[in-house]
Amino acid sequence: MKGAGVIYLDAVWLLNLLMDAMILYLTQGVVRARSSKIRMFCAAFAASSIVPISIFMPDLWLTSTLGKLVFSLLIIGIAFSFTSLRAFILQLVSFYFITFSIGGSMLGVHFFLATEISIQGGSIVTFSGGYGDPVSWMFVCIGFPCSFFFTKWRMEQVSVHQMKLENIYDVKITWNGKEVLCRGMVDSGNQLIDPISRKMVFLADHTVMGQFLEPEVLEKLQVDQILTSMEELPSDIQSSVRLVPFQAAGSKGQLLVTVLVDQISIVTPQGNLEMKQPLVGVQHHDLTHDRLYQMLIHPHIMVKGKTA
The missing domain is CATH 1.10.274 (Enzyme I; Chain A, domain 2)
Known part of the structure; x- marks a missing residue:
């Protein structure tokens, strides 16, 4: 045509x-x-x-x-x-x-x-x-x-x-051949991420970290001591330590001492959520007065899926 x-x-x-x-x-x-x-x-x-x-x-x-x-x-x-x-x-x-x-x-x-x-x-x-x-x-x-x-x-x-922000989950932390079980709460206010590695930062209290570390080693993982006592730490701990900058409401910029653990596994009704090599911030006090939970879970692990 x-x-x-x-x-x-x-x-x-x-x-x-x-x-x-x-x-x-x-x-x-x-x-x-x-x-x-x-x-x-x-x-x-x-x-x-x-x-x-x-x-x-x-x-x-x-x-x-x-x-x-x-x-x-x-x-x-x-x-x-x-x-x-x-x-x-x-x-x-x-x-x-x-x-x-x-x-x-x-x-x-x-x-x-x-x-x-x-x-x-x-x-x-x-x-x-x-x-x-x-x-x-x-x-x-x-x-x-x-x-x-x-x-x-x-x-x-x-x-x-x-996601159910108020729910508390069973958490398993694996580090240096040890496994520690604790209770963690999803904290929507915890948006802390390492600016260099972009890894999520979880927060664990002294009762959790004390099961991985000796008391004298845990004591040295405080922000005012870490720089002067780094060489006194065991070599495997030294290689895991990271300093992450953060700023709390109403305060100037600060540093948080964190350690790079092997894995965190969170037990949920839909299955386990696993995060490989996340950062865990060391807290030298209880996260809650009733000790209902010992870890604050980064909320974005619920977004990333079962293996992140």
Whole structure:
């Protein structure tokens, strides 16, 4: 046919697959829904399959308004776990809102660039090459990584807020061939991280550290003595000591004496959370007057997963 353009179906399908994945990731970040990479990929693949359906079966009922609504319900059902009807409707509405927002933005860019646009069969058609709309590719290249990191950040925030901060867990500390059991509480105020190694810092009282160290060695692990008594410590202790700067509310910058232990394991109803080679801050006093717990757990270990 004279003047007919060539459409590269694989390229256009890939473009729609990435665009749908970006929209689903943004939806997940907005509604804070639980999902998995496999479910997100399957949902994006199902959503993008409307491309070959529209080309080869343009009269199929799925291309109608009702069909597109049913198709959207299927996409949301694949992407996110069903928890309640209210959550499902919120996910669907957010999915449409983000889709319309991105679509409107793309139309605005087309208008700004004076791109030729027409309406054919109820669909907006842009006149470009057979590899897909370049503006859409631009949105994918810029928006996909942004949506991924936005969703990742949002889901980490949700994990921190949803965990039971007041719960106390059994904790096992492994260091220098010894294992010590204690009780630890998740402390949302403990955001301390070593600025050099980026390792999380846990806090343990003297009753815990006293099971690893001799009393005279533990006494030397105080900030006002560590610099002058470092050479008097055993070589394995010297190699484990780290000084971490911190600033408490209403005070100037200070240093915290920490030791690099082999592993910390936290027992939770969902399974053990394990952190390899974290830093443990040495506290020379009880963390609570009733000694209900002996360690303050860094909250981000609940975000990092079972092995961090």
